[in-house]
Structures are given as C-alpha cells and as structure tokens.
Amino acid sequence: MTSAPGSPGDVxxxxxxxxxxxxxxxxxxxxxxRSTISQRVDALIERGLVSETGSGESTGGRPPRQLRLHxxxxxxxxxxxxxxxxxxxxxxxxxxxxxxxxxxLLIAEGPETVLAHVDERLDGLLAxxxxxxxxxxxxxxxxxxxxxxxxxxxxNPPIMPGWNDYPIPEHFAGCAVLVDNDxxxxxxxxxxxxxxxxxxxxxxxxxxxxxxxxxxxxKLHRGAQGSAGDIGHIRVSGHxxxxxxxxxxxxxxxxxxxxxxxxxxxxxxxxxxxxxxxxALVQAGNTQALRLVREAGRLIGEVLAGLxxxxxxxVIVIGGALSRxxxxxxxxxxxxxxxxxxxxxxxxxxxxxxxxxxxxxxLGAGILAIENYLxxxxxxxxxxx
Amino acid sequence: MTSAPGSPGDVxxxxxxxxxxxxxxxxxxxxxxRSTISQRVDALIERGLVSETGSGESTGGRPPRQLRLHxxxxxxxxxxxxxxxxxxxxxxxxxxxxxxxxxxLLIAEGPETVLAHVDERLDGLLAxxxxxxxxxxxxxxxxxxxxxxxxxxxxNPPIMPGWNDYPIPEHFAGCAVLVDNDxxxxxxxxxxxxxxxxxxxxxxxxxxxxxxxxxxxxKLHRGAQGSAGDIGHIRVSGHxxxxxxxxxxxxxxxxxxxxxxxxxxxxxxxxxxxxxxxxALVQAGNTQALRLVREAGRLIGEVLAGLxxxxxxxVIVIGGALSRxxxxxxxxxxxxxxxxxxxxxxxxxxxxxxxxxxxxxxLGAGILAIENYLxxxxxxxxxxx
DNA sequence: CTACTTCCGCCGATAATCAAACAAAGATCT
DNA sequence: AGATCTTTGTTTGATTATCGGCGGAAGTAG
Numbered sequence: 001m002t003s004a005p006g007s008p009g010d011v012x013x014x015x016x017x018x019x020x021x022x023x024x025x026x027x028x029x030x031x032x033x034r035s036t037i038s039q040r041v042d043a044l045i046e047r048g049l050v051s052e053t054g055s056g057e058s059t060g061g062r063p064p065r066q067l068r069l070h071x072x073x074x075x076x077x078x079x080x081x082x083x084x085x086x087x088x089x090x091x092x093x094x095x096x097x098x099x100x101x102x103x104x105l106l107i108a109e110g111p112e113t114v115l116a117h118v119d120e121r122l123d124g125l126l127a128x129x130x131x132x133x134x135x136x137x138x139x140x141x142x143x144x145x146x147x148x149x150x151x152x153x154x155x156n157p158p159i160m161p162g163w164n165d166y167p168i169p170e171h172f173a174g175c176a177v178l179v180d181n182d183x184x185x186x187x188x189x190x191x192x193x194x195x196x197x198x199x200x201x202x203x204x205x206x207x208x209x210x211x212x213x214x215x216x217x218x219k220l221h222r223g224a225q226g227s228a229g230d231i232g233h234i235r236v237s238g239h240x241x242x243x244x245x246x247x248x249x250x251x252x253x254x255x256x257x258x259x260x261x262x263x264x265x266x267x268x269x270x271x272x273x274x275x276x277x278x279x280a281l282v283q284a285g286n287t288q289a290l291r292l293v294r295e296a297g298r299l300i301g302e303v304l305a306g307l308x309x310x311x312x313x314x315v316i317v318i319g320g321a322l323s324r325x326x327x328x329x330x331x332x333x334x335x336x337x338x339x340x341x342x343x344x345x346x347x348x349x350x351x352x353x354x355x356x357x358x359x360x361x362x363l364g365a366g367i368l369a370i371e372n373y374l375x376x377x378x379x380x381x382x383x384x385x
Numbered sequence: 386m387t388s389a390p391g392s393p394g395d396v397x398x399x400x401x402x403x404x405x406x407x408x409x410x411x412x413x414x415x416x417x418x419r420s421t422i423s424q425r426v427d428a429l430i431e432r433g434l435v436s437e438t439g440s441g442e443s444t445g446g447r448p449p450r451q452l453r454l455h456x457x458x459x460x461x462x463x464x465x466x467x468x469x470x471x472x473x474x475x476x477x478x479x480x481x482x483x484x485x486x487x488x489x490l491l492i493a494e495g496p497e498t499v500l501a502h503v504d505e506r507l508d509g510l511l512a513x514x515x516x517x518x519x520x521x522x523x524x525x526x527x528x529x530x531x532x533x534x535x536x537x538x539x540x541n542p543p544i545m546p547g548w549n550d551y552p553i554p555e556h557f558a559g560c561a562v563l564v565d566n567d568x569x570x571x572x573x574x575x576x577x578x579x580x581x582x583x584x585x586x587x588x589x590x591x592x593x594x595x596x597x598x599x600x601x602x603x604k605l606h607r608g609a610q611g612s613a614g615d616i617g618h619i620r621v622s623g624h625x626x627x628x629x630x631x632x633x634x635x636x637x638x639x640x641x642x643x644x645x646x647x648x649x650x651x652x653x654x655x656x657x658x659x660x661x662x663x664x665a666l667v668q669a670g671n672t673q674a675l676r677l678v679r680e681a682g683r684l685i686g687e688v689l690a691g692l693x694x695x696x697x698x699x700v701i702v703i704g705g706a707l708s709r710x711x712x713x714x715x716x717x718x719x720x721x722x723x724x725x726x727x728x729x730x731x732x733x734x735x736x737x738x739x740x741x742x743x744x745x746x747x748l749g750a751g752i753l754a755i756e757n758y759l760x761x762x763x764x765x766x767x768x769x770x
Numbered sequence: 771c772t773a774c775t776t777c778c779g780c781c782g783a784t785a786a787t788c789a790a791a792c793a794a795a796g797a798t799c800t
Numbered sequence: 801a802g803a804t805c806t807t808t809g810t811t812t813g814a815t816t817a818t819c820g821g822c823g824g825a826a827g828t829a830g
Contacts, residue, residue, distance in 0.1 A: 061807020223697025234691035237622030306619035312608025446776020
C-alpha cells in the first residue's frame with residue numbers, strides 16, 4: 001500500500017485516542033490485514049505499551065479481546081509552576097492521576113532551588129504510587145512566562161528572575177522534558193479532557209494577569225517566537241488613564257486583570273489586595289465587587305470579540321482565579337462578544353467556564369508529556385529498538 | 386522502515402517544493418534506498434508528473450539528472466472574482482502563468498451568469514496556451530465573501546446576492562474545484578511565492594473593506610465556520626461616532642477602509658468616491674489624503690498590534706488597493722504596531738507590502754488548485770490507478 | 771590515460787504484508 | 801442439546817516492497 005497509516009505508532013495512536021479498542025477495529029480503520037494488525041499489536045504488548053483487558057460484547061460471533069494502553073510500568077509527571085506555588089500530578093499513560101501534591105513555592109528563588117524541589121516531590125509521588133524512578137518516562141511543565149518550546153528555555157520571562165534562557169530539561173536526566181507556558185498547557189488539558197472534538201479552541205486565563213492558550217487544528221499554536229496568546233496587553237477603548245506595567249496604557253490586563261479589579265475596588269472604598277480577595281467579596285455578595293467583575297467581563301469580551309472575528313474558534317474556555325465567579329464574569333464576556341462579533345462567527349460559538357479547575361495546568365502539562373511519548377515517531381523508535 | 390516518508394506522493398512533494406532536484410537528493414531526504422527512489426521516480430515519469438531536464442553540475446563524479454515537475458499536459462486555473470471584476474490565470478503545474486485575462490464582471494449578476502463567463506474565458510485561455518480542455522486538472526477560486534471550503538458554497542456573503550449556498554464546484558464537471566475567500570487565496574499566494582519559509586503569516590487586504598488571510602504552520606487557517614480573518618469589524622478606540630454597515634460602530638473598516646477614507650476626505654473638502662480615488666490623490670501629492678492614509682495606517686496598526694500579541698506571526702503582508710500607496714500606509718501601521726505590541730513578538734516581525742500585487746488573488750487561487758492536485762493522497766491515487 | 775567519484779539501473783536477498791485457511795468462542799436456530 | 805452461523809484471532813504460504821551490492825555510465829582530477 002502507498003500512504004499506509006499503519007505503523008506501530010499509528011496503531012497505538014488509534015488505541016490511545018479510543019478510536020479503536022479491538023484488533024478488528026484497527027484492521028477496519030487502517031485498512032491493513034488482520035494478520036498484520038495482530039503482529040503489530042503483539043509487538044506493542046511485548047514492549048509493555050498495550051495490554052488485553054478481557055473480552056468485549058459479542059456482536060453475534062466470537063467476542064473481541066479489548067485492548068488498552070498498558071498503564072503499569074509507565075509514569076508521567078505534569079508540573080504546574082506558578083509565581084507562588086508548585087503543583088504536580090503523577091499520571092499513568094492513559095492520563096489518570098496516580099498521585100498529586102501541592103506546595104507553596106516561590107519561583108523567584110531561581111531554577112536550581114525550584115527544580116530541586118520538584119525533583120524531590122517527584123521521588124515522593126513515585127514512591128507513593130509504587131513506581132521506581134525509571135518508570136518516569138516524560139515530564140511536562142507549565143511555567144508562568146514565555147518559553148522557547150523546542151529547547152525548554154524561558155524567554156525573558158518578566159516574573160521569573162534568574163530563569164532567562166535556563167535549560168530546564170537538562171536538570172532531569174534520562175527522561176524527556178517538555179516545557180511550555182502555563183496557559184498553553186491549560187488550553188491543552190481543557191481541550192483533551194473536555195472538548196476533544198473541537199478543532200479550534202481558546203483558553204483564557206484570568207488571574208492577576210490575563211493570558212490565552214490557542215488550540216488550532218487540535219494542536220497548540222505557539223507562534224513564531226512562542227509568545228502567541230499574550231492578550232493581556234491588547235488595548236481596550238476608553239481607558240487611556242490606566243497605566244500598565246508593560247509601559248503602555250489601556251492594556252486589557254491593566255483594567256480587567258485580578259490586580260486591576262482589586263485596585264479599583266479599593267479606590268471605591270472596599271479594600272481588596274488581590275484577585276482572590278475580589279472573588280471572596282463576590283462570593284460574600286458584595287454588589288460593588290460583583291459589578292466590577294461584570295464590567296471586567298465586558299472589557300475582556302471586547303478583546304475576545306475581536307479575536308473571535310479573527311480566529312473564529314469553536315469554543316472559548318474561561319479559566320484562572322477570577323473564573324471562580326464565572327457566572328458574573330461570563331455574563332459580561334458573552335454580552336460583549338455576542339454584540340461585537342459577526343453572527344457567522346458566533347453562531348456555533350460556545351463560551352464556557354473551565355471544567356478542569358485548579359488542576360488544569362498540572363493535568364495539561366502531564367498530557368503534553370504523554371502525547372510526546374505516544375507520538376508515532378517515538379513509539380516506532382521504541383518498537384524497532 | 387517504519388514511519389517511511391517515501392510514498393510516491395511524498396517523493397513528488399519534495400520535488401515540487403524544490404527540496405530535492407535529483408534522485409540522490411530524494412534518497413538522502415527520505416532515507417530510502419536509491420533503487421527504491423529510482424523506481425518511484427520512474428512511476429512518476431511514466432504518469433507524466435515528472436520529467437528529467439538534462440544534467441546538473443558534477444560534484445566530482447557523474448552529474449545527476451535533474452528532476453522537475455512535468456509542466457506539459459497539465460493546466461490549472463486560478464480565478465479571482467471580485468465585486469466588479471474577474472481575473473483568471475492559467476498556470477502549469479509548477480505555478481508559472483501560461484495565459485491570463487481580466488474583465489469587468491459584476492458578481493451581483495449571480496452564479497449562473499458569472500460562472501458561464503468564467504467557463505468561456507477558461508476555454509479561451511486553454512486554446513491560447515494550446516491545451517485541450519481535458520488538460521485542466523483543477524480550478525481554484527477566490528470570492529469576495531465567506532465560503533464553506535469543504536463544499537465550495539458561499540456562506541451568507543454580504544456582497545454576492547444570489548450566491549448563498551450555491552454549490553460552485555458542480556458547475557465545472559470533471560475537474561476539482563476549490564473555492565475560498567479571496568483574502569485567503571491572496572495570503573496563500575503571497576506565502577508560497579514570497580515567504581515560503583515563514584511558519585506564520587498574515588495577509589492584510591485593505592480595499593473598500595479590510596480583511597485578513599491567516600497562514601498558520603504553512604497552512605491556511607479558516608476557523609470553525611470558515612470566517613476567520615474577518616478583522617474589518619474589530620473595534621478601534623476613540624471612533625464611536627463612526628457607524629458601520631454591520632450595525633455596530635467604531636469598526637476598523639468604518640474608519641480605515643478605502644470607502645471610509647474617501648468619505649472623510651470628502652468631508653474635509655476634497656471630493657473622493659472610492660479608495661482608488663484616494664490612491665490617485667495621494668500619488669498626486671495631496672497632503673490631506675496623505676495624512677488620512679497615514680492615520681488609517683495607525684488605526685489598522687492598532688488592531689494589528691493586538692493580533693500580533695495574540696497570533697505572533699513572523700510576517701505581516703499589506704495588500705489590497707490602498708497598499709499601492711504603501712509607504713504612507715505602512716508608516717502608520719508600523720508606528721503603532723511597534724509601539725503597542727510586546728517586544729518579544731515584534732523582535733523578528735516583518736511588516737511588508739505585498740509583492741504579488743494585482744494578481745495576488747488569481748495566483749493564490751491557482752496555487753490552491755495545484756497544491757490540492759499535488760497532495761500526496763491524490764498523487765498516490767493517480768500513481769496506483 | 772588512469773585513477774577516483776558520483777550517479778543510476780539491474781538483480782538476488784530480505785523483510786513486510788497479504789489473503790486464505792483454520793481454530794476459537796460465542797450467538798442463534800431447531 | 802446439538803448443529804449452524806458469525807465474528808475474532810492465529811498460522812501459513814504466497815506476494816510484494818524494499819534493500820544493498822554490483823557493474824556500467826559519465827563525469828573530474830592528476
């Protein structure tokens with residue numbers, strides 16, 4: 001055959017995606033002979049990548065043996081490094097969480113300190129899950145700043161002093177390390193877990209700052225310099241007075257980020273220090289906080305309306321700290337987007353709160369690691385070794 | 386081998402892209418044995434897809450025989466339908482223009498009339514180039530409105546009365562027809578002709594309206610509903626008074642499009658009816674027109690600055706009627722983009738005028754047709770037939 | 771003119787894939 | 801319950817694709 005989509009890696013991809021759970025499925029989907037598929041599957045089983053899990057339902061004949069990813073013997077880590085925290089999820093190859101942990105950790109302490117902490121926690125989680133260190137096949141990591149994805153080096157990150165150009169993967173020997181911006185891994189996690197069928201998705205994180213992860217054709221769009229999605233410094237109209245830390249004025253982040261809302265609330269007589277405190281006030285029923293959050297939603301919506309026209313996504317997911325009061329935030333966002341975007345683009349557009357919640361980044365980072373390990377090229381390499 | 390990138394279609398893709406011009410090149414690039422490559426190339430030659438064109442330079446031994454796409458026996462058409470014109474380029478398989486034509490033609494006359502006209506012109510061009518009708522393998526078409534690309538049906542196009550949901554491909558029997566938005570095909574043409582190495586490119590067309598074609602990872606991004614790139618209705622700050630035909634106000638198109646500039650110029654006492662007249666005034670040295678064009682550039686730049694932060698392109702190409710005075714337009718655009726976008730995103734960003742000029746759309750449409758024909762799947766189908 | 775290099779086609783050996791026969795395991799019919 | 805049917809999975813010999821080496825072709829370098 002010519003464009004045969006049937007290498008061992010492709011077979012495993014189909015199993016992994018859930019598109020095929022039996023040998024017959026695989027034969028049908030790939031167009032290869034049943035015997036060839038059996039041989040491929042045997043190779044994958046021998047390598048410990050696939051296992052048989054009993055029989056399925058008969059459809060009138062012999063019941064097929066079910067195939068699944070072999071969850072033992074492999075472990076993957078998703079690491080979420082924030083400005084002040086570190087969350088790690090240890091996952092098996094199918095993406096289920098085996099163990100997780102969360103600590104306060106200042107990223108400003110620099111790469112050596114922080115990564116040593118991560119390493120220690122990884123050992124703990126592996127022990128907890130009963131895996132030897134060698135079982136850890138890949139690590140995904142989300143960091144709060146721009147990263148050159150190909151090399152895993154932070155690229156002039158504003159809030160990660162000491163990390164610029166630091167080669168993070170070299171800190172972990174013997175296992176692949178994928179480093180990306182935190183919003184990107186959140187977008188990936190949300191897409192894979194909640195909207196796997198959507199071709200184009202935006203994940204908007206509204207915390208202290210505002211960022212956006214872009215999934216185009218099912219893959220992360222990182223842009224030419226890996227800085228795509230940095231929507232926090234897009235200009236919004238009518239707020240020329242708001243100065244931003246980036247040096248410009250009227251940036252989205254400077255008028256609708258968690259810090260900005262807290263500041264405006266303070267100016268109006270209700271003291272608030274951070275986005276978290278704003279959330280608490282809203283949850284306590286403070287109408288002024290509520291009004292400001294809704295107004296922030298409108299401003300974010302103004303920017304998103306433009307991006308909807310430009311990018312035409314299928315789903316926009318709202319996440320981050322402020323999304324914990326998403327009813328009010330979403331109301332403002334939707335109101336503006338549906339008013340300012342073109343009908344063709346909004347007709348099938350969903351704007352929804354994040355489903356993966358607080359662990360979005362760690363889970364997404366783990367998925368990044370798993371998908372890298374399960375890529376056809378890597379699997380073919382393993383099987384042929 | 387396992388993930389063998391070496392089907393006949395892939396081999397042809399390498400030849401077509403200019404990545405390989407000899408059998409040795411192909412063997413090196415694909416990793417296949419020289420004998421296998423020879424066999425593949427023979428099959429392609431036999432099918433009339435590739436031809437040998439003399440010997441190349443020797444590097445110390447026998448000189449390699451050069452391989453090229455076989456330009457005879459195949460013809461492709463790129464059709465550019467505008468509101469009031471029809472341009473067609475007849476191209477060979479390598480993208481060279483064999484014949485072209487241009488007529489005034491009102492798209493509002495409806496699909497039957499317009500497509501009959503196209504068909505007639507196609508016969509004329511084929512005759513001019515000495516090709517039988519059967520040589521026409523595929524037609525690419527750019528139209529001034531949104532299109533459902535998969536089916537070639539216009540999707541509620543505002544300025545194409547009678548075309549909504551009309552199945553354009555069915556009008557041309559026996560040959561593949563690819564229909565897309567005009568800005569998309571312009572972006573494709575500019576990318577392939579002038580910036581083939583750029584991963585991410587935006588083509589901004591500034592005419593009566595304003596639109597944008599998006600190339601992401603070398604491929605057109607059309608969005609969920611095929612409406613991506615519709616940036617003409619993104620809001621710009623400080624122009625709430627400007628009403629737009631879309632029903633909103635302060636749309637980019639309503640303040641910086643060719644029609645808008647002409648209107649403002651008229652208000653200032655210099656009568657102008659269209660973008661073309663504005664261009665003429667600028668070229669004649671009218672300082673008021675010049676100032677307004679530059680101001681339009683600033684407004685466009687404001688929107689583009691946001692898109693640069695979001696999408697992080699490598700190249701932004703400015704085309705369309707108003708770009709004929711691109712010095713002034715570009716000055717305004719660059720000024721604002723470099724001021725309002727993040728340094729990381731602008732560091733390696735080029736903002737340049739279109740190189741393909743008036744024929745951008747027809748050429749891009751032809752490339753769309755050729756690439757569809759040269760897709761590995763299609764070539765494998767042909768070779769295995 | 772003679773070595774040396776590179777390119778290319780031929781050909782037997784090797785490896786991948788297939789199709790068909792066969793065995794297994796359950797459903798269905800009588 | 802037993803025979804038959806249906807679907808799954810394995811085995812096997814045949815077919816096909818690919819490889820790697822050999823030799824001729826067509827140049828360069830000394």
